[in-house]
Amino acid sequence: MSSALDRQIRPIYEALDTGSNKSAILACNKLLKKHPKNDLVKALKALALVRSQKVEESLVVCDEVLAAKPTDESTLAAMMHVLRGLGRHTDMVAMYEDAYRQQPTNEELGSQAFMANVRIGNWKAAQQIATKLHKQFRDDHYLYWSVMSAVLQANDPTTPPGIRPVLLKLALRLIASATTPSFYNADRFYLHLMILRDLEQYDDAYELLNNDIGKAICASSLVCDELRRDIWRRKGLVKEEGAHATNQITEAKDRNWLEFLAVLDATFAGSSDGSQDDVAGRIAETRTLFEQVADSDGRGDRSGRLALLELEKRAVAHGSAASRSTELLKEYFATFGDKLVCFEDLQPYVHLEGNLLADWTEFLTSQSSSFTSVAELNCYLNAQKLLRYNLSASEATAELEATRAVQYLQAYFDALKLGKELPDTELQPADDLALLSGQAFVSAWRASRDATCLYNAVAALEYASSRSKQSYKIRLLLIRIYRLLGAPSLALEHYRAINVKQIQNDTLAHLIMTRATLFSLSSVGDLTYSSEALESSQIYISNSQETAEYTVRAFAGEKYSQLPEFILFEERLDNSLQRDLTKIEHVRIRITHEPMNSDLVDMELIELKFIFDRLDLVHHDNRDFDVIPNYQPHSGPSFHEQTLLFDKQPGLGWLATYLRIYIKIFQSASDLDDDVEDKLLIGDRPKPSLDPDTKLPLKERLAQRKQEELDELTAEELSFLEYATALSDWLVPFHDYIRPPPAAVLAEAAKQTELKTGFPLKGYEPPKNGTATNGHAKKAEEPPALAETPEVVNKFFDDMSARFKEALDAGRLPPELLQLVTLTQEGFLVLALETQRFKPAAVIKQYRLGAMVQILKDIRTKAVAVLEEMSTALIKLAEDGATVDSRKAFVQACKPVWGASGLLDHDFVATISKKVTESRKQVLDGVGKGVVRVCKNHA
Amino acid sequence: MSVTRPFKATDLFKFNHINLDLWTETYGINFYLGYLSRWPDLCSVEESPNGRMMGYILGKAEGQNTEWHGHITALTVAPEYRRLSLARKMIDYLERVSDNTYRGFFVDLYVRCTNNVAIGMYEGLGYSVYRRVREYYGSLGLGRNAKDEEDAFDMRKPLSRDPMRRSVRPNGREISVSAHDVS
Known part of the structure; x- marks a missing residue:
């Protein structure tokens, strides 16, 4: 490229970099006048066009460049961005492979062709290119590229299971042919081990790992060590791993929980003669080890004590009789009760029954309920959470839960003093008590279906949120409850505040x-x-x-351990539910x-x-x-399940x-x-x-x-499904009969494209004999006969109307009413979609649709009548729900959380009542008015 | 006590309870994958026995000549798992890899000048302020102590390759540079 041209191109890159696509296009056009054949300028223009959403125009330029089969690196790089923007990855691969074919000695083009295949998961082609690169340029990293590609191809779901071992064996042979051994770096080593594991050649893997180099790599590479554990386990080396772990725990003072699990696994691993004494002996040994750890670590680390609990649990499962579990639980609580994590730690071990449960419950109840420090508060919190966790269904009645909710709230207000000095960027230590209160109120609502429990919950939680602005947990609870209450704008407010x-x-x-x-x-x-x-x-x-x-x-950095994860990550987002x-x-x-x-x-x-x-x-x-x-309580549904x-x-x-x-x-x-x-x-x-x-x-x-x-x-959604399916099936013969032929549709699309871009539609050739018409060609066959209107279609709107009235009379929460109305509206919209083809007078006349149109009209009229009725009811409900009286009723219903002294302020609750009733009014009124508008739009 | 394991790309689906905390930033995909595609061995997770992420650390290796060092980019522990020495454990690990695998001269990190708790912790782990970096952070938008909130301390700790402790200095708090002058 001449330096003059180079100078003129630089500003185009700058314009693209700064997002000035318009000026980039202008600059390109100017240059193209002088250099009409320059691929790079064209590619840059195509890029600027893609980025300005001018897809059709970009396509034309893009295809011109592709047709010229470019090999110049700058052009290819620009085209890569264009094609990615257009989602044309297959073309990108073809472009690079073409370029590489034209210049087979160009190493850079070879790598690019490899990478283009990697981008779209084309492992087979990638593997072949990598092999070729390795033969040609003799660099080991190409060999490993080809190994990794073979492994990825083996793991690809489209690869037949029979081919899988073939590919893995190929990969293994390739590794053996490398000039340097795989332990040259941790990721190559990882790849090597992964292949051996997948081929179940555990002995070979063991050999690689069980020497000084293997050990050294695992000591500083977590991924390799993770794989090593896996291979050990698969090889059945539980005992060896246990011994290794014991050593790690005692000598290296390692407190990785995995080491403790390894010791536990070894303790209970089947012995050769299968004698019980043997196991009992090992349990005793392990207990001694863990007790030593627990004693020496004290409050410094939880591993020893938690491992004792796990040992006890497994021993009981194994048939040991005498249970020391409550004793161990109490010791654990006594040592770590002031750490918030205590509740989570103990959950797996507190599924107790009978005397043990009674003993444990008594212990927790006896914990002090007064607190002068955060440590004491945490102890109290853990005790409360653990007590709550073990409540039986009969202890979770509406009354008892409501009482608990108020007790938690009282404790919350008491505990607030501990965080008085904290800046508002910090969480309040008392927060969890408010969470407990909110959860207990929701539990009370589930038991009684009395919505006032939810009012109490939001009042308490809103207050807690105002005191601890950074607590996302409080907000999550509020989001769920506000949706149940039909106050979506408040839910959205809290959602925005957690800054997702x-x-x-x-x-x-x-x-x-x-x-x-x-x-x-x-x-x-x-x-x-x-x-x-x-x-x-x-x-x-x-x-x-x-x-x-x-x-x-x-790939470029040879981080092979990351590749499967990256691919899975992309896939999980791409196919996200x-x-x-x-x-x-x-x-x-x-x-x-x-x-x-x-x-x-x-x-x-x-x-x-x-x-x-x-x-x-x-x-x-x-x-x-x-x-x-x-x-x-674990005996019942979770908060998430309760608030669905x-x-x-x-x-x-x-x-x-x-x-x-x-x-x-x-x-x-x-x-x-x-x-x-x-x-x-x-x-x-x-x-x-x-x-x-x-x-x-x-x-x-x-x-x-x-x-x-x-x-x-839901039952309502099922009705909608039945209705929409029947409606569609009923009318399908008419759509198929009247729909213009594909040739006519295509001709019209080509015409529109040409009007818009000035270029003909790519790949489209107008029919030579001119059969395309205006789309309403006279059909040879007779129009289909109209089947009888399906019963579900006839009944849908009446049914929904009846159910709506029922729900209204029963005083159901707004979401249930909204569901009935929005689904009825959706039924109407679906009807509009299904019937708009039959609307033009010319169509009716040409296809003799008079009778059908009349029937459709009747259905529509009924739908509109039902919807208007619903609309009126919703708007009235919106008004009634936001009066002074209804607000007063809300505040009155919240008496449990403000009535007694030391709890919420009456005015605060009044503010919440206003917010909630207004938010409800907004959605009921809006949906109500919207329904009328929708009817009008599709009259 | 916890499980120490590698940070994985799919952990991004599981870290909400850590990242919803005010002090932890959630970056774009490119940020995390950028680290994992270059320094996966400097990124690790501490996991609770029942499989919840408790905290994580993301680091990198950078610098020329005697400035070649390990850097702690992100270090975070979910509120309910604080005061369990997890940060110390993760930093220990990163220091070990920076020392053994990368042969760096020191490890450094940036911290808001207002974050006294964190600064105290790092000092306890052997870090000292090397310099103050002006306007390194965006404002938290809380409207107080704006200057201290946006300034960062660059804190360093020498590794075995720097036995003479040339990478640190006693008067770092008084030495101030602009954010443009640091990498």
Whole structure:
């Protein structure tokens, strides 16, 4: 490249770097006038276009460059970004492989071709390229690239099980051919061990590990040591590991819990003659060892004492009689009761019965309830948590729980003094008592279904939150309870306050996105949940753009131990259950406020089909429910289970059901068929699923129903499913009859593309004999006969109306009412989607749809009548719920938490009552008014 | 007492109870994978016997010549697992790897000048202030002690390769540099 041109290109890079895509495009155009054939400038232009969302225009330039088969590194690098932006990874591979083929001695191009395959998990091709690179350039790291690729190919789910050992043996042979042994570095060593383990050649692995070098590597590499433990275990070296661990504990003073577990495993490992005495002797030995550790460590480390508990538990399971468990528990509590972790430590060991339980309970009850230091408070907290943990079902009645809740709250106020001096960036030591109070109130609500228990809970927790602003735990409880109460704006406020970001969007979005359609006010123009759905889904875009790059870097840096994890990580995000649950909610929210044109229908259809195709392959439930504090008795449901909306957790079955519903509906409404879709699609299709079910025709897969999937739906959602399915099945012959032929759809799409970009649609050739018409060609066959209106379709709106009135009369909580209304509305929207093809007068006339249209009109009229009635009721309920009287009633209901002195302030509770009633009013009123608007939009 | 194990990419799905704490930042995917793809042996997790993450440490190796050192980028322990010496355990491990595997001269870390608890702990572990770095941190947005809150102490501890303790100095608190001057 001439230096003059080089000088002119530099500003383009700068513009791209700073995000000034517009000026980059301008600069490119200017340069292209002088150098119309310059691939680099074209590639940079394509990049700037992609980044300005001008996909179609970018495609044209991009394809021009690809056709020129570039080999210049800068052009390739720019094109890599373009193709990644377009999701065309397969083309990226082809581009690099082409370049490498043209310049087979160019090492850099070879590496790039390898990396391009790595990015898309093309392990077979990657392995071949790496082998070639190694032959040519004789560097060992290429050999290891090829070894790793073979291993990854062996682990790939698409590899037939029979091929797996072949690939692993190949990998092993390759390692043996290396000029330097694998212990040259820890990650090569790790890779070597991993192959031996997977081939079950434990003796060979043992040999590698059991020498000075192997030991040295394991001493400073956690990944290798983890693998070593695994291999030892598989080889049955429990005794050896136990001896090694004993040594680590006594000599090196190692307090890694894994060492203690190794000693325990060895203690109970089957002996050759299987005699009981032998085991009893070993138990005694181990006990002595742990007691020594416990005595010498004192309060310094918990291992010894906890190991004694575990030993006792295993000994009892093994048949030992005399139980010292309560004694050990008391000792543990006496030593570590002032550490918050004590409760978690002891949980596995307190499943006691009879006298032992009574003894333990008495011990805990006798703990002092006055505290003058945080240590004493923690002791009290641990005692309370442990007592609560062992409550039986009969001890968890509504009255008893409500009483406990107030007691916890009293203790909370007492304990607040201990954190008076702390800055507000710190957590209050008293926090957990407020959590206990909130949980007990919720438990009382579960037992009585009396919503006032929940009012008390939010009053207490809101106060605690105001005193400990950084406590995310208090906020998590509030989020769950506010959703139950139908005060979603308050739930959202707390969700925002915990500052969920990046990867946490995947694991925590369930807190507010689960059944978000219930609370969405998009029908009246409030797009909060819609944008929340989009924002929380950003992480999946980052994942697909960034993660593979680090897989490449791990290869480049030879960090083989990380590769399987990186690949799993990318996969878990890519096929995240929450991702697709959010997607469904977003679709449901979209249809309430957007016009039902092809932008919505076609695009969503394609996306939902993608999800459906990979559905059975693997979905990963990354949702974090463990983060929600749980201090409920272990005899009953957890706090998370207690506060699930409608007692149901949407999961894979719920997702599958909703996908089926909407794919069917959108298929009816759309003109796309598979051929057209292929032509219009940009980027790669997702990898096909391996599940045999997905080989079935789509139609059959859409018709499938599995009981365990339906079990995830509420009764109301089931009704909606029946209705939507019947409606769709009923009308499908008409859609199929009237839908314009694919050629016509394609011609129209090509026309639109050309209008938009000035270029013809890629890969599209207009038919030569001119058969394409305006899409309403006269059909040869007769129109299908109209079947009788399915009973479920006829009855759906009346049924929902009746159920709504019932729920209203029974004074159910807002979410139940909202569910009935939003599902009825959804039924109406689905009807609109299903019938818009039959709307134009010309269509009615041409296909003689008069009779059918009349029937549809009747259904719509009924739907509107029902919805209007619901709307009026909701709006009235909204008004009634936010009056001075209703607020007073709220405050009155909260008397347990403010009535006595030393508890909450009356005014504080009054403020909460205002917030809660207002939030409820907002959602009831909004949904109520939205319903009318939706009806009007689709009149 | 805890299980010491490598930090894994999939731990990002499990660290909410640690990262929701005010003092722990949650970064983009590129941050964590960047560390793991270069210095996986300087990243470890402490796990409770029942499998919950209690805390983690992320580190790197950087610097030229005698400035070649291990660096503690992130160190965090969930509130309920504090005061169990976990931080000490993780730092010990990182120091060992920095010393044995990377042969660094010292280990260093940055801490907010207002974080007295942490500073005290690091001093107890043998670290001393090497310099003050102005405006190293973003504000917490809490509107107090703004200057101290945004400034960082760069604290160092020499390793076996620096027996003369050339990488530390006694008057570090008085020496102040701008954030642009440090890596």
